[in-house]
Amino acid sequence: MDRKPGQGLLRERGVVLRSSDSAEGDRSIYVLLENEGPQWLLAPGAARGRVRFGGSTDPLVWGTFHVYRGPNRWYLRDIDVRKDFWPLRRFSTKIRRAVGWASSLVKYTLPGHPCNELLPVFYWSLCLLEGSDLREDLAGWRFYWRWLRSWGIAPDLDNCQSCGALLEEALFCGESLLCRKCSGSRKGIDLERKDLCELRASSEMCHEDFLANAGRFSISSEKTASAARILERILADRT
Numbered sequence: 649m650d651r652k653p654g655q656g657l658l659r660e661r662g663v664v665l666r667s668s669d670s671a672e673g674d675r676s677i678y679v680l681l682e683n684e685g686p687q688w689l690l691a692p693g694a695a696r697g698r699v700r701f702g703g704s705t706d707p708l709v710w711g712t713f714h715v716y717r718g719p720n721r722w723y724l725r726d727i728d729v730r731k732d733f734w735p736l737r738r739f740s741t742k743i744r745r746a747v748g749w750a751s752s753l754v755k756y757t758l759p760g761h762p763c764n765e766l767l768p769v770f771y772w773s774l775c776l777l778e779g780s781d782l783r784e785d786l787a788g789w790r791f792y793w794r795w796l797r798s799w800g801i802a803p804d805l806d807n808c809q810s811c812g813a814l815l816e817e818a819l820f821c822g823e824s825l826l827c828r829k830c831s832g833s834r835k836g837i838d839l840e841r842k843d844l845c846e847l848r849a850s851s852e853m854c855h856e857d858f859l860a861n862a863g864r865f866s867i868s869s870e871k872t873a874s875a876a877r878i879l880e881r882i883l884a885d886r887t
């Protein structure tokens with residue numbers, strides 16, 4: 649396999665983040681590829697009914713992508729599909745959330761810059777959505793927090809950002825958590841002891857424990873969603 653920069657064949661695992669069809673009947677897919685980062689791959693004629701790829705070029709399809717790197721663009725030759733997450737499409741809220749995560753990956757990663765650490769975060773988050781009735785807001789918090797942690801920019805959930813004191817309850821404001829003393833009259837998300845424990849657990853539990861326990865969490869979905877929005881804003885500010 650030719651792996652030097654420039655032309656040649658390439659075979660990498662990855663996931664389709666978005667796809668778009670041209671008026672001429674060509675399909676382009678934007679794929680987060682292992683070792684290569686996000687890349688556009690062109691599949692000439694694939695949108696016109698000369699369907700070689702079927703549903704395998706749809707967003708959220710995981711597999712091994714066979715690519716030809718031409719002088720100016722990269723071409724999709726084939727896909728060995730590993731998992732298509734098709735069952736998510738039966739639930740409008742689940743598919744909307746999954747597509748939202750894919751959009752974040754499009755927005756907050758750079759084309760051509762490898763980010764292998766995000767592939768398992770995304771994959772296992774989709775598995776959570778697909779395989780259970782657990783709260784999607786918690787899965788969303790977990791997705792963004794694990795993404796930020798893999799980049800070393802997740803907010804500290806244990807200690808006050810200002811004075812370092814161990815947090816039992818906190819105000820989540822700006823991009824960090826503050827203890828009662830340091831937060832003063834600032835505005836933010838008020839996290840009681842129980843809320844903070846559950847956010848920590850949602851971030852750090854292994855996949856199986858999270859599946860087994862998340863049904864017992866009682867933090868309000870508004871708080872979780874607001875906290876996840878802060879995490880997304882951290883990503884937005886960084887890019």
Ligand SMILES: [Zn+2]
Binds near residue numbers: 810826830
């Ligand atoms: Zn403090």
